[in-house]
Amino acid sequence: MNTIPHRLLAGAVAITAAFVTAACSAGDEPGPGNELTVMAPLFGTAPDPGGEMQQAVEKLAGKKLKITWVPNAEYGDKTNVTLASDRIPDLMVIQDQKSPSFVKAAEAGAFWDLTDKLDKYPNLKPRNEQTRLNSSTNGRNFGVYRVRPLLRSAVLLRKDWLDRLGLDLPKTTDDLYEVARAFTEKDPDGNGKKDTYGLIIPKWPTPVFNASSPYNAVDVWFGAPNGFGMRDGRLVPEFDTPEFFAANRYLKKMIDEGLVNPDYATLDTGKWNDPFVQGKGGIIIDVNVRATQLYGLLREKYPDDYTGMLAMTGNLSRPDGQKFSLPFLGYNGIIAISKQRIRTEEQLDDTLRALDRLASEDGAILLTNGIEGRNFKVEDGYAVLINEDDPAVKTINNDVDWGFIQLGTTASVGVGGDAYERKPASEAERDNLRLRKELEELDLRTAVHDPTLPYVSPTLTAKGATLHPIVSDARIKYLAGEITEGQLKDEIKRWYDSGGGQVVAEFQEMVTRGGS
Numbered sequence: 062m063n064t065i066p067h068r069l070l071a072g073a074v075a076i077t078a079a080f081v082t083a084a085c086s087a088g089d090e091p092g093p094g095n096e097l098t099v100m101a102p103l104f105g106t107a108p109d110p111g112g113e114m115q116q117a118v119e120k121l122a123g124k125k126l127k128i129t130w131v132p133n134a135e136y137g138d139k140t141n142v143t144l145a146s147d148r149i150p151d152l153m154v155i156q157d158q159k160s161p162s163f164v165k166a167a168e169a170g171a172f173w174d175l176t177d178k179l180d181k182y183p184n185l186k187p188r189n190e191q192t193r194l195n196s197s198t199n200g201r202n203f204g205v206y207r208v209r210p211l212l213r214s215a216v217l218l219r220k221d222w223l224d225r226l227g228l229d230l231p232k233t234t235d236d237l238y239e240v241a242r243a244f245t246e247k248d249p250d251g252n253g254k255k256d257t258y259g260l261i262i263p264k265w266p267t268p269v270f271n272a273s274s275p276y277n278a279v280d281v282w283f284g285a286p287n288g289f290g291m292r293d294g295r296l297v298p299e300f301d302t303p304e305f306f307a308a309n310r311y312l313k314k315m316i317d318e319g320l321v322n323p324d325y326a327t328l329d330t331g332k333w334n335d336p337f338v339q340g341k342g343g344i345i346i347d348v349n350v351r352a353t354q355l356y357g358l359l360r361e362k363y364p365d366d367y368t369g370m371l372a373m374t375g376n377l378s379r380p381d382g383q384k385f386s387l388p389f390l391g392y393n394g395i396i397a398i399s400k401q402r403i404r405t406e407e408q409l410d411d412t413l414r415a416l417d418r419l420a421s422e423d424g425a426i427l428l429t430n431g432i433e434g435r436n437f438k439v440e441d442g443y444a445v446l447i448n449e450d451d452p453a454v455k456t457i458n459n460d461v462d463w464g465f466i467q468l469g470t471t472a473s474v475g476v477g478g479d480a481y482e483r484k485p486a487s488e489a490e491r492d493n494l495r496l497r498k499e500l501e502e503l504d505l506r507t508a509v510h511d512p513t514l515p516y517v518s519p520t521l522t523a524k525g526a527t528l529h530p531i532v533s534d535a536r537i538k539y540l541a542g543e544i545t546e547g548q549l550k551d552e553i554k555r556w557y558d559s560g561g562g563q564v565v566a567e568f569q570e571m572v573t574r575g576g577s
Contacts, residue, residue, distance in 0.1 A: 093402045096125040097412065098150035100143060103130040104331045105463030113453065114460035117432050118468070121424055122415040130464060134329045137266035141526075144171070149399040151412065154207075154467060156266075156394040158198055159517055161525030163397075167203045172397045173409055176202045182413055184420035184471060192391030195514045204395030205416060205470045212501045212508055214278050214387040215349035220372035222249035222257075222343050230374045234282055234311060237344070237377055241320040244343040260315060261342035262325040263333045268529040270299050273389070275346040276312070276536070281387040281509050283308040283379050288511035289568060296513075296569040298561070300532050301553055306546065313540050326537055331463075334358055348389070349373060349497045353483065354462070356490050368489040375500035376507070388508035396470060420470045428469040430483065431461045443484030518567040524560040531556045 107130040108115060119126055129150065131139045141162045143149060149171060155163050166172065176197075180186045185205050187193035196206035216231065218240065223230070226247055231237040241259025243249065249257055265274050270288055277299070281287050284304035289296055299305055315321050322328060322342055334351075336342035338358045345351060352373050359367035376386035396416065403412055418424055430437050430444040436457040437444045448454040485491040521528065535552035538544045544552075557565075 092404065092408050093124075093151050093412070096127055097122075097152055097415065098402075099126055099128040099152045099468070100139075100150045101128060101130060101154045101464070101467045102133045102136045102156065103464055103467075104133055106459050108460035108464040109456055112456055112460055113432060113435065114457050114465060117427060118419070118465060121427060122419050124415045128464075132329060132331055134264055134266065134331065147401075149401050151399050151401075151403055152416075153397050153399060154394055155204060155397050158196065158203060158395050158397070159521075161522045163203075164198060164517055164522040167198060167397075170400060172203045172399055173403070174201055174203055175205065175398070175413075176200075178409070178413065179205065182417040182420075184417045184424070185413065188471075189391060195390050196392045196395060197515055199517050200515070202395075204397035205420075206392035206395045207467075207470050209389055209391060209393045210501055211391045212386065212388050212505045213348045213350065213497075214376055214389070214504070215347070215352075215497075215500060216374050216377065217337075217345045217347065217349075217352055217355060218372045218374075219244070219249070219337065219340075219343040219370060221366070221370045223372060224369070225249055225251060230372055231377060232374070233378045233380060233382070234279070235380050238311070238315060238320070241315055241344060242318070245318070245320045249343060250340050257340070258322055258342050259320040260344045260346070261322050261328075261333065261336050262346075263328040263330040264326055265330070267533045270533070273348065273393075276308075278346050278376070278387045279312060280305055280308045281385050282377050283311070284383065284385050286511070287387060287509040289513045289565075290509070291512065291572075296565055296572060298565065300536070300556075306549075309536065309539060309546075309549075313542075316540050317542070326541065338362055349375075349500065352493050352497070353490075356486070356493070357462075360486060368487045371489070371493070373493060373496060373500075375504045384507045385509050386504035386507040388505070388510055390514065396468070416470070419468060425469065425471055428465050429461070431457050436461075440484060443482055445484045512572045513568045516568060516571040518564045518571075520560050520563040520567055524564075527559060528556060528561055528564070531559065531561075 108128070110128065115126065115128075136156060137160075140153075140155065140160075143153070144162045144166045149166075157163065158167075167174075179202070187202075187206070188208065192206065192208070192211075193202065194200070196202065196204075216237065218230070222228075222244055223240070226243050226249055228240055228243060229236075231240050237260075244257055244259040246255070248255070262275050265276065270277055270280075277287065280299055285302045285308060286292075286297065286299045289298055291297075292302070312321075316325070322336060333345065333347070334355060337345055337355060345355075352371060355371055356367065359370050363370060376384065378384040398409065398412055403409055419428065426433065426444070433439065436448060436454045437446050439445070446458065449458070485494060531552055535544065535549050539546065539549040
């Protein structure tokens, strides 16, 4: 049977000594009982807390769920505030378990160490040793990782615009620039107005140097490290390389020429699809499964024309033809279990059983597709949406696609399980699924991996709140024309002087000795 598709998809402030006091002050509160509090990211309209989908999830989990949904663009900041508070939810999606705020909280005893506990739960035990290691904090797992493919970066484009302008899919970054320029200047929608642009970039949580950022993708395409990399035996960060500056000049040129959405520094990631579907922008650099979302939105808006409106290609070569592909991590954050109310091994076991049920095949199907017989049916091993004109069913589909999918650990990729994949509604969508798998296999051959992924730098944990924004903010200011390239280099030097040099030295030692 087919596996289910994955969807989309950290900030860093230091947790203070107040956490310990807060944890103690929560000591008189009862355990979670039959209700679990949850915090998770949101990529659209918040699910109905009393809706059919939540009721179905609660029935399968065997627990009532009190969920706080946080817009993804704000999730990093909200995570930091929550971790420093005395009200950490029982279950918390942590998008960056290496962030200083989470590492400090975990080391202070705020979360359960699940390293030696997950093997007894058939649907929660790690399925890939490398991914388990990548998702660990110096070898310890403080949550259940949410599985994703190891390679899923891609470029999605308005195919109807390409066809109208007689353009081919881009193969290089130069090609992408030319397509973006044509999408901006040559009236791709044929309305006689200059009201379109090429590349759509949303506001990205700090730091922007991570394996899901469009900025990170372009850096790697130009040959920069993915986060950190070895150069002549020396570990260097992504932003301290000539290729990083080449990538930024490239992006700045596109921004200066109006080839990028003018609100790139503020556009909510939850609205990332809107300009594409509305015909304002024509290019998205993101994960390949965004194609599934876009097809659904295009089909709803243009039911007669949508099959010819979307094209996809993989990682791009840089101008000299060399190709460097951006890999993913094999996971997308973790679901961590707080110790504030879940204090005993018995309570932990009860909570893990609930998560194990949600990670089962039935859970994978529910969190990915919804309620069988209500909003989808099974046909030839695929999930086929039904009753789509029913307002209540539209609510279920919304709750699945923009919310509950984030609570899946195996649900987003169906690794090792038999779950229903959404049936392609057209030959174009079937072709897209085949292409996706082909591109993943092809681009893995040129993937650029970050050797520091399994490790945590003590200095970065202590000073990350100060260090992370330095270059991230400076990069955006450079792209906006607020500072010069020289001033950007000054900010990189300030990063080193503020503790970044020690971070590199610590990572260098750990990478060299293999973490032993």
